Every structure is written in structure tokens, then in C-alpha cells.
Amino acid sequence: MTSNFNPDAMPTARGAEGRFATLTFEREVAAPLPTLWQAWTAPAARAVWSAPTPSVTVEFLEADTRVGGREVSLCKVEGQPDIRCECGWLALQPGRRSVNYEVVSSEGATLSAALVTADFSGAGERSRLVVTVQLSALAADMEAGYRQGFGAGLDNLAGVAARTMVLERVIRAPRSIVWNTWMNPETLPQWWGPHGFSCRTKRIDLRADGEWVFDMIGPDGTVFPNHHRYHEVRPEERIGYALLWGENGPKHADAWASFEDEGGATRVTLGMVFSTEAEFQTAKGFGAVELGQQTLGKLERFIENR
CATH class of the missing domain: 3.30.530.20 (START domain)
Known part of the structure; x- marks a missing residue:
């Protein structure tokens, strides 16, 4: 899920060794499962909820939501270098699961790579989303940035899905x-x-x-x-x-x-x-x-x- 590293929590220094972490996020969403799936995958909807905080501006450069396609965006915070996020879609099972890789970089240096798996379930007017991020961080503070960014992004997603038709x-x-x-x-x-x-x-x-x-x-x-x-x-x-x-x-x-x-x-x-x-x-x-x-x-x- 591109753009959900929080650039407000920019890494302060590159580490000598990679840091590995598995992060899990869960949300209950007041929207039918097909609607939540569209809010998660449709580029027009993703552009609405992807910025983790109001201080972050997300500019989408490329968006191709299909297996083998990719999404490229720039996360911008005034006074800081742009963060480039590249997402590549590896699996898309509508209403069930999506899998993508994500690479985060800044000024030509790779900051992290991650495998993001999203599992969907639900019935009626309620849905559930579980996102697992397998993170390999090449710079300090990336785990904190992911926790903040994904947490805020999924809160935004839940709100967007609830007002999506x-x-x-x-x-x-x-x-x-x-x-x-x-x-x-x-x-x-x-x-x-x-x-x-x-x-x-x-x-x-x-x-x-x-x-x-x-x-x-x-x-x-x-x-x-x-x-x-x-x-x-x-x-x-x-x-x-x-x-x-x-x-x-x-x-x-x-x-x-x-x-x-x-x-x-x-x-x-x-x-x-x-x-x-x-x-x-x-x-x-x-x-x-x-x-x-x-x-x-x-x-x-x-x-x-x-």
C-alpha cells in the first residue's frame, strides 16, 4: 500500500545493517466488502485517503492496479526531501486478498522494502481488513514511520470507505x-x-x-x-x-x-x-x-x- 510510510517521522541516519519487523494492522469498517475493496484498490479512492497526516501531500506519478502493474507516488512535506514510494501488485483477489511489494526511497537512496498483504472479510454492511507488513528497513526509525503511517492511513481508509458508493x-x-x-x-x-x-x-x-x-x-x-x-x-x-x-x-x-x-x-x-x-x-x-x-x-x- 503505497504512500503510508509517514515522512513526518523521517529516518535520521542510515544503519549499517537491515532491520526486520512484521507489523500487523486491523480495522473494522462500516462499509460492504465490495466497497472496501474498491476503496483499497481504485487509484481515485487511494489518492483521497493515502496521505497519513494533513502536513503530507501525496502526488501520484503512476497508478496501474492490476497484477504486474505498479503505483508510484511522492510524499511531500515542506522543508524535507521528497519520499518516493513504489508499489508493485503481485496478487489481486477481489474481496479477499491483495499482495504488493513496496520500496521507499529518498534522494536516490533506498530506505526500506516491504511485502504488504491485505486480507478482507465481511458480511452485509460491515467489513474487516487485516494488513500484514513484512518490513526490511535500511535506515533508522523506519519501523516507527511505518507504524504511524499505516495506522493513520488505515484510519483514513475506513472513513473514506464509509462514504464511498x-x-x-x-x-x-x-x-x-x-x-x-x-x-x-x-x-x-x-x-x-x-x-x-x-x-x-x-x-x-x-x-x-x-x-x-x-x-x-x-x-x-x-x-x-x-x-x-x-x-x-x-x-x-x-x-x-x-x-x-x-x-x-x-x-x-x-x-x-x-x-x-x-x-x-x-x-x-x-x-x-x-x-x-x-x-x-x-x-x-x-x-x-x-x-x-x-x-x-x-x-x-x-x-x-x-
Whole structure:
């Protein structure tokens, strides 16, 4: 799990010999198991909870969450050298277990290497996460930094998972078609939104650093201003974007959509980390899950009818 060494506890000196430790962290999480898994693995969600303290800024340089993929980030604290964290995914068993290596370095010197195993379990609206870190430290104080960083990071994760909404749908079409229907400025506004809603686009640019400024118009004519800002676009794999209340308004969620092959069909996962627990509860209360599923259903029917 990258970025969860705490750079506020920077090592003071390099040791002559490695230091080995096995660290275990456990958390009970108020979220269903599939939601916790998405919060743990989806890059857009990891970017929300990965900084162990407010004084740490995490910049993601690379994120490829699949076996053989890696994640690279810089942990930054004012007045201190950047800490580089490289995570390589070795095993991913959805809802059960992930295994990754992690290498932490600074100014070209390796500070530690670790094997991180995360085990998941749960039922209903509750989940449990057990993380085991087998640490080989090449500098002093790394164990303390890991204890502080992982402890704080997992507290953040539990809070993020509790305000995360995840929707899934298997669409009977190849991934290329689903992707091109979603990421096409002509077709996206035609199907986006629940039953009875339409879109009125002001600007649309579906590229990294692009945006979609539009109004959702309800069946009764009520106008809901929206603004999506795209920060990641990986063709036929995933997109990451921020949801704003109207053009340049306050952010109310960090969102992502991922696309996976499934026996000739495509599994679409749409996730949202709401900015506050209150916004999550409000969205859940007015039926955001059902409305989101309606939106994915409209995507499927649009593809079937083309």
C-alpha cells in the first residue's frame, strides 16, 4: 500500500545493517466488502485517503492496479526531501486478498522494502481488513514511520470507505464499444442520467485535464448544474474525475469508472467518494444508488439499440 510510510517521522541516519519487523494492522469498517475493496484498490479512492497526516501531500506519478502493474507516488512535506514510494501488485483477489511489494526511497537512496498483504472479510454492511507488513528497513526509525503511517492511513481508509458508493453492471458488449460510447462527446450526453432526465451541454472535452460542463434536466424541468473535471483517462481501462456542484462550484465527490472484460461482455464499475459523510447520506437517502443503476441501464440500452 503505497504512500503510508509517514515522512513526518523521517529516518535520521542510515544503519549499517537491515532491520526486520512484521507489523500487523486491523480495522473494522462500516462499509460492504465490495466497497472496501474498491476503496483499497481504485487509484481515485487511494489518492483521497493515502496521505497519513494533513502536513503530507501525496502526488501520484503512476497508478496501474492490476497484477504486474505498479503505483508510484511522492510524499511531500515542506522543508524535507521528497519520499518516493513504489508499489508493485503481485496478487489481486477481489474481496479477499491483495499482495504488493513496496520500496521507499529518498534522494536516490533506498530506505526500506516491504511485502504488504491485505486480507478482507465481511458480511452485509460491515467489513474487516487485516494488513500484514513484512518490513526490511535500511535506515533508522523506519519501523516507527511505518507504524504511524499505516495506522493513520488505515484510519483514513475506513472513513473514506464509509462514504464511498460503488455501482456495477455487466453490459453485453465488447469493452471497446462500451468505452467508445462513454468517452464520445456526441454519445455521452444522449444516455447519461436516470430515467426521464436529459443533458444540456455547455462544454465537453473528455480528455485528461478536460471537463464536461452541463445541466441535468429532470422530468419536471428542474435544472441541476453539473461540472465534471477529468484528471485521468486510461483508454478502455478507467477514468478518474471530480464532481462539482455547477460550473467551478464546490467539489462534492471524487469519482471513477473502470471497464473490465468479462466473457465477451464488459463489467463497468462506477465509484464515488463523497466529500463528507453528510453528502453521502443525503445522496443515499434520495436514491442515488437506484438512479445510478438507471444511468448504467440507459448506457446498456443505448448500445443495444445502435
